[in-house]
Amino acid sequence: MSGNIFTVTTNTKMTVPADFETAITATGFGKFNFLFLLLILASGWAATLESSTMAYVFPAAQCDLDLSLEDKGLLNAITYSGMISSAVIWGFLFDTLGRRKLLMIGFFLDFICVVISSLSQNKEVLIASKFFGGFIMNGPYAALSTYVSEFHSNNYRGRMQLMIAMSFCCGGIVLPLLAWGILPQELNLQISNTFTIYSWNILLFLCSIPSLVSAIIFVFVPESPKFLMTIGENEKALKIFQKIYAKNSGQPPKTFPITELVDEVSLKKKDPNEHGGQVTAKRSQSQALQEGWQQVKPLFFPPHLKNIILVCLIQTLFTMTVNTMRLWLPQIFQALNDYQYYYNVSSADLCESLEMIKSSNVTSDECQVNSDNSSVYINALIVAVVTLVGDLGASSLINKVGKKTLLFVLGILAGGFEITMYFSMNTAFAVAFSSLFATFTHIAANVCIVVIINLFPTTLRTMSLALALMCGRIGSMVGNLVFPLLIRTGCGPPFFTIAALVFACAFLSLLLPNTDSKALECIIMSGNIFTVTTTTKTTVPADFETAITATDFGKFNFYFVLLILVSGWACGFESSTMAYILPVAQCDLDLSLEDKGLLNAITYSGMISSAVIWGFLFDTLGRRKLLMIGFSLDFICVVISSLSQNKEVLLASNFFGGFIINGPYAALSTYVSEFHSNKYRGRMQLMIAVSFSCGGIVLPLLAWGILPQELNLKISDTFTIYSWNILLFLYSIPSLVSAIIFVFVPESPKFLMTVGENEKALKIFQKIYSINSGQPPKTFPITELVDEVSLKKKDPNEHGGQVTAKRSQSQALQEGWQQIKPLFFPPHLKNIIFVCLIQTLFTMTVNTMRLWLPQIFQALNDYQYYYNVSSADLCESLEMIKSSNVTSDECQVNSDNSSVYTNGLIVAVVTLVGDFSASFFINKVGKKTLLFVLGILAGGFEITIYFSMNTAFAVAFSSLFATFTHIAANVCIVVIINLFPTTLRTMSLALALMCARIGSMTGNLIFPLLIRTGCGPPFFTIAALVFACAFLSLLLPNTDSKALE
Incomplete structure (x- = not known):
């Protein structure tokens, strides 16, 4: 077959086994792909809410939970801590057991954690629940990008990752909307002496819904056909290709032009690797676990080691900056609002407003929460909407510009906007620059994920992604813990520090290998080139990319996007809820400025702690079931957090919520990517980002509807239900829905191929084809999939990574460590380091700003309220945040804060629009170029936030910052998905997200x-970090047009 070129025409069948890229390309892009995006939207929301909720919670809960500035940082960071701790575990499981089931499990567990967090009565419980929420969500979060990428050809892979980012943006829009609708209500429903439901409890509960919905969705979606090919389940993979083809083309599945897939298991056996990595065809789950460690072993040896180190470093810095800013933006917005409120001015100076955050360490008796803070939510919405718009735009640019170039540009721009935030003279500038910073860093973080996905093979993909996300969560955690300390040092240090980190990301990205046009675990068979149309048949075994392309893009993809929308909400709610809760609950929980930072950070702490665990599980056991479990557990955690009566319980529940949601959060991207060809993969990640952005809209709306009610329902002497308790409970619903969804969605066909389940993968392809084309599944042009397990055995790797075909779950776990081992060796090592660093910086900046925006909007609102002015200066408003550390008896919450929620909505809507726009030009611009541009723009807007002279400018610039960083973060995810193979994809994504959560x-x-140091430092620091991300993105390998390995 050497030198043959196959051009398959109408009514012909391919008789040569097709590799994944050929098969997925043959499926086309249509209905299936759009449905797929709709399905994963909820998953994006779930991931966003898991890590962002605290940003809105602690401005409202600071009095209820006695939150100091450091406590707020801890609450923002603890979710990432949980994500960090589970990254390897989730990556291992996803790369050895598959995508779909683990995604379902992960989102369900996250739902539980979010529900638990919504029951928090003290910051300790909230911290714990957010930690476990992060621990659980880390797996689905990392695996989602892998899963999505493995359902798309190289042409769409980057776009689909940005679509995932868009789902995150949607969650970012829903979040301030929920917070706006709930938090100003000032609910104080005392159930007992020790249990009171506040409005922020209700907000947290509502944030659990996306996780539940995501879990439900993943019950119905198929397994990744690429994973199925990798484990030798070519029949299953082929059926999935056929279904995708049928959906996209309207033709019967049997008309799929590819009838046989390449036996990847056999090919791998022919290429021995001293580091392991063998996959037994059609292995059982127990067999998959047994082989798991050998499967991931190659990750830690050349050639993967260099890549994994590099992507982890980049992911860490990007995620650190984006998540630090994202989670502190609500607090900053609250400070701006408070400055306007208390000083009766029309606009707040950013630095002066930050002084209010510094001095917010008061006892519960002294603590006051300004509920007249609608501007906080409006500003947060602006940031979310801008980020969404950025994600949408990035999806159209990622393939044209290139991932490395995009990461560099995004980092530079983001760093610049972070610096400009420091110079914001009013609220409007602060909002505008923070929006741009958040947008660019968000896009960069997702582009980094795309690089990771393209950089590593299937058996290492989730593990490498899990490691990168774990590093990102570590960065997110550290960023949220350090940010309040930087605030205390002055106005400038926080912003300049973040800007410096983003700039570092930008330059580090230049070191990444070029993954543009790279197929997922591209298997070149004696020079054969396959050109397949959707109405042909081929007897040549097709690889995943060929099969998923043959399914086309249609109804299935749209349905899929709708299903994952809730999952995006669940992920977003888990990490973002605190941003709206803290301003309202600060009196109820006696929250200091540090307490607020802790509550924002604690979810990421949980995410960090679970990153490796989730990555391991998703890469060894599959995607769907673990996603279902993860969202289910996250639902429980959020419910527990909604029952919090003190900051300790809230901290604990948020920690565990982060611990749990980290898995589904990471795996969601993996899962979605493994249902799309490269052409749509990046866009689909941005669709996930859109789901997060939609959650970002729902979040302030719910907060706005619930928190101002000032509910105080005393159930007993120790239990009182406040409006924030109800809000937290409502935030658990997406997790529950996500868990339910993942009961029905199929396993990732790419994962099925990776573990030798080609029959199952083929059935999924056939179903996708049938849904997209309207034709019977049997008309799917591909009849056989490449035996990835055999192929891998033919190419043994000294670092492991082998997969037993059709292995059992126990076997998958046993093989898991060997499976992910290649991630830590060349050629993957460099890539994982880079994507982790970039993802860390982008996510750190976007999440820090995102979670503090509600607090900043609240400060702006309070400044206008108390000083009776029409607009607040950002710096002056932040002074109110500094000075908000009062006792519960002294504490006052300004419930006249509709502007807080409207601002949050503006940010969320802008982010949503940005995500949606980015999905159209991610392929045109190229992921690297897009990351660079987004980083530069975001950094610039972050800087301009500082110079905002009034609330309008602060909201506008923060919206743009949030939009660009959010898009960038999701573009980074697309990069990760394209960089790493199926068996390493979720692990690599989990690691990157873990680093991002640490950031x-x-x-x-x-x-x-x-904030305590002054008005400028927070914004200049974030801007610097975003700029660093922009330049680091230039070092990423080009993953444009790269097929899923």
């Missing part, structure tokens, strides 16, 4: 410290 946690902890 988010760090950012949210440092942000209040930066």
Whole structure:
């Protein structure tokens, strides 16, 4: 077959086994792909809410939970801590057991954690629940990009990752909307002496819904056909290709032009690797676990080691900056609002407003929460909408510009906007620059994920992604912990520090290998080139990319997007709820400025702690079931957090919520990517980002509807239900829905191929084809899939990574460590380091700003309220945040804060629009170029936030910052998905997200410290980090047009 070129025409069948890229390309892009995006939208929301909720919660809950500035940073960071701790575990499981089931499990567990967090009565419980929420969500979060990428050809892979980012943006829009609707209600329903439901409890509960919905969705979606090919389940993979083809083309599945897929298991056996990595065809789940460690072993040896180190470093810095800023933006907005409120001015100076955050360490008796804070939510919405718009735009540019170039540009721009935030003279500038910063860093973080997905093979993809996300969560955790300390040092340090980190990301990205036009675990068979149309048949075994392309893009994809929308909400709610809760609950929980930072960071702390665990599980056991479990557990955690009566319980529940949601959050991107060809993969990640953005809209709306009610329902002497308790409970619903959804969605066909389940993968392809084309599944042009398990055995790797075909779950776990081992060795090592660093910086900045925006909007609102002015100066308003550390008896919450929620809505809507726009030009611009541009723009807008002279400018610039960073973060995910193979995809994504959560946690902890130092430092620091991300993105390998390995 050497030198043959196959051009398959109408009514012909391919007789040569097709590799994945050929098969997925043959499926086309149509209905299936759009339905797929709709399905994963909820998953994006779930991931966003898991890590962002605290940003809105602690401005409202600071009095209820006695939150200091450092506590707020901890609450922002703790979710990432949980994500960090589970990254390897989730990556291992997803790369060895598959995508779909683990995604379902992960989102369901996250739902539980979010529900638990919504029951928090103290910051300790909230911290714990957010930690476990992060621990659980880390897996689905990392695996989602892998899963989505493995359902798309190289042409769409980057776009689909940005579509995932858009789902995150949607969650970012829903979040301030929910917060706006709930938090100003000032609910104080005392159930007992020890249990009171506040409005922020209700907000947290509502944030659990996307996780539940996501879990439900993943019950119905198929397994990744690429994973199925990788494990030798070519029949299953082929059926999935056929279904995708049928859906996209309207033709019967049997008309799929590919009838046989390449036996990847056999090919791998022919290429021995001393580091392991073998996959047994059609292995059982127990067999998959047994082989798991050998499967991931190659990740830690050349050639993967260099890549994994690089992507982890980049992911860490990007995620640190984006999550630190994202989670502290609500607090900053609250400070701006409070400055306007208390000083009766029309606009707030950013630095002066940050002084209010510094001085917010008061006892519960002294603590006051300004509920007249609608501007906080409006500003947050602006940031979310801008981020969404950025994600949408990035999806159209990622393939044209290139991932490395995009990461570099995004980092530079984001760093610039972070610096300009410091110079914001009013609220409007602060909002505008923060929006741009959040947008660019968000896009960069997702582009980094795309690089990771393209950089590593199937058996290492989730693990490498899990590691990168774990590093990102570590960065998020550290960022959220350090941010309040930077605030205490002055206005400038927080912003300049973040800007510096983003700039570092930008330059580090230049070191990444070029993954543009790279197929997922591209298997070149004696020079054969396959050109397949959707109405042909081929007897040549097709690889995943060929099969998923043959399914086309249609109804299935749209349905899929709708299903994952809720999952995006669940992920977003888990990490963002605190941003709206803290301003309202600060009196109820006696929250200091540091407490707020801790509550924003604690979810990321949980995410960090679970990153490796989730990555391991998703890469060894599959995607769907674990996603279902993860969202289910997250639902429980959010419910527990909604029952919090003190900040300790809230901290604990948020920690565990982060611990749990980290898995589904990471796996969601993996899962979605493994249902799309490269052409749509990046866009689909941005669709996930859109789902997060939609959640970002729902979040302030719910907060706006519930928190101002000032509910105080005393159930007993120790239990009172406040409006924030109800809000937290409502935030658990997406997790529950996500868990239910993942009961029905199929396993990732790419994962099925990876573990030798080609029959199952083929059935999924056939179903996708049938849904997209309207034709019977049997008309799917591909009849056989490449035996990836055999192929891998033919190419043994000294670092492991082998997969037993059709292995059992126990076997998958046993093989898991060997499976992910290649991630830590060349050629993957460099890539994982880079994507982790970039993802860390982007996520740190976007999440820090995102979670502190409600607090900043509240400060702006309070400044206008108390000083009776029409607009607040950002710096002057932030002074109110500094000075908000009062006792519960002294504490006052300004419930006249509709502007807080409207601002949050503006940010969320702008982010949503940005995500949606990015999905159209991610392929045109190229992921690297897009990351660079987004980073530069976001950094610039972050800087301009500082110079905002009034609330309008602060909201506008923060919206743009949030939009660009959000898009960037999701573009980074697309990069990760394209960089790493199926068996390493979720692990690599989980690691990158873990690093991102570490960054988010760090950012949210440092942000209040930066606020205390002055008005400028927080914004200049974030801008610097975003700029660093922009330049680091230039170092990423080009993953444009790269097929899923």
